[in-house]
Amino acid sequence: MSALMPTYARSALEFERGEGAWLITADGERYLDFGAGIAVNALGHAHPALVAALVEQAGKLWHTSNLYRIGAQERLAERLCAVTFADLVFFANSGAEAMECAIKLARKYQASRGQNKRYRVITFEGAFHGRTLAMLAAGGKPEHLEGFGPAVEGFDQVPMGDGDAVERAIGDDTAAILIEPVQGEGGVQVAPRDFVALLRALCDRHGLMLIFDEVQTGLGRTGRLFAYEWLDVEPDIMAIAKALGGGFPVGACLARADVGAVMAPGSHGSTFGGNPLAMAVANAVLDVILEPGFLEHVREAGLHIKQKLAAIADAYPGVVELVRGEGLLLGLKCGVPNGDLLKALAKEKMLAVPAADNVVRLLPPLIVGNEEIDEACVRLERACAGLSGNA
Numbered sequence: 001m002s003a004l005m006p007t008y009a010r011s012a013l014e015f016e017r018g019e020g021a022w023l024i025t026a027d028g029e030r031y032l033d034f035g036a037g038i039a040v041n042a043l044g045h046a047h048p049a050l051v052a053a054l055v056e057q058a059g060k061l062w063h064t065s066n067l068y069r070i071g072a073q074e075r076l077a078e079r080l081c082a083v084t085f086a087d088l089v090f091f092a093n094s095g096a097e098a099m100e101c102a103i104k105l106a107r108k109y110q111a112s113r114g115q116n117k118r119y120r121v122i123t124f125e126g127a128f129h130g131r132t133l134a135m136l137a138a139g140g141k142p143e144h145l146e147g148f149g150p151a152v153e154g155f156d157q158v159p160m161g162d163g164d165a166v167e168r169a170i171g172d173d174t175a176a177i178l179i180e181p182v183q184g185e186g187g188v189q190v191a192p193r194d195f196v197a198l199l200r201a202l203c204d205r206h207g208l209m210l211i212f213d214e215v216q217t218g219l220g221r222t223g224r225l226f227a228y229e230w231l232d233v234e235p236d237i238m239a240i241a242k243a244l245g246g247g248f249p250v251g252a253c254l255a256r257a258d259v260g261a262v263m264a265p266g267s268h269g270s271t272f273g274g275n276p277l278a279m280a281v282a283n284a285v286l287d288v289i290l291e292p293g294f295l296e297h298v299r300e301a302g303l304h305i306k307q308k309l310a311a312i313a314d315a316y317p318g319v320v321e322l323v324r325g326e327g328l329l330l331g332l333k334c335g336v337p338n339g340d341l342l343k344a345l346a347k348e349k350m351l352a353v354p355a356a357d358n359v360v361r362l363l364p365p366l367i368v369g370n371e372e373i374d375e376a377c378v379r380l381e382r383a384c385a386g387l388s389g390n391a
């Protein structure tokens, strides 16, 4: 019996080590990892540069608290600002915490301008922003909120892509609009370009903060450093996390100068946020992702796999109804229960991740090679053949 709270329906699989896009059990069985720890292991497993950065820092200093300057934290913040819309950064330990900071910042920004009544945030159906009490309310999923008492006040959910509904939802008490450029957990739903442009225009017209949750899409996953670069629209505030530490827990909230500046000593904080270990690894992740050609590789790999997946969907339309997504954030909308396809894939020793709307998500590490993509598609095709009775 396990002493763990039963918060996950875990597979019986356990891995002992990893190498790039592969996970290896204690018995030496090799699995092709197209889940990457839910878009976390962007550089695959045991990337030499990340291992070296972590080991080197581990021998020097782990933690001092934010009562003291942390050079690597300042450096990472500057680097993130240099490659984004942002001017100021707060470091946290997870996506949900980065999002909490984003919401607090939007409210505080309004309050700092004498708009104390502006605290509500418009969110979208299918959204996922994390599991803290406020982020449950932001996500608005009844099954996530059930049994946890009254939902945190101040979130208004509207259908994705419905501009009229957004306009109707904007009131005197609205502070911000929050959207994932691509919904990950929601089933790999890409936010329409025109819609996000409309959100930007509405925010400008009504003095609202536009917040992007790029916890899953950020750091190269979609083939651009951040997914908002596909949209020609900049947010005022952005949360990132998953890939930022390549497997080491770290998150960050980025903001424009005048927005981030509303925080003061005591406004917000985190004991562990931005500690030297996390910063050493995240700087090393950024070194690799910012290397010339890295994002091109992600875009090329994304095109390569998308073409192959389209052929599989054509051959097995009863199993894979359609393929969607951007870069290496891909969703297979299933004609069979998505859990059945995941099980069939696991039998082929390939790992993927479920999502809402009966979707199987493919999230290979961004360093994935074409041979690994080809191998994954062979395994996927065998799984589809089995499920469609053509094995």
Ligand SMILES: *Cc1c(COP(=O)(O)O)cnc(C)c1O
Pocket (backbone or CB within 6 Å): 093, 094, 095, 096, 097, 099, 128, 129, 130, 131, 180, 184, 185, 213, 214, 215, 216, 217, 241, 242
């Ligand atoms: C995973 C995720 C979160 C939550 O991140 P945690 O690190 O689990 O708290 C928030 N937003 C999005 C879009 C995510 O994919």
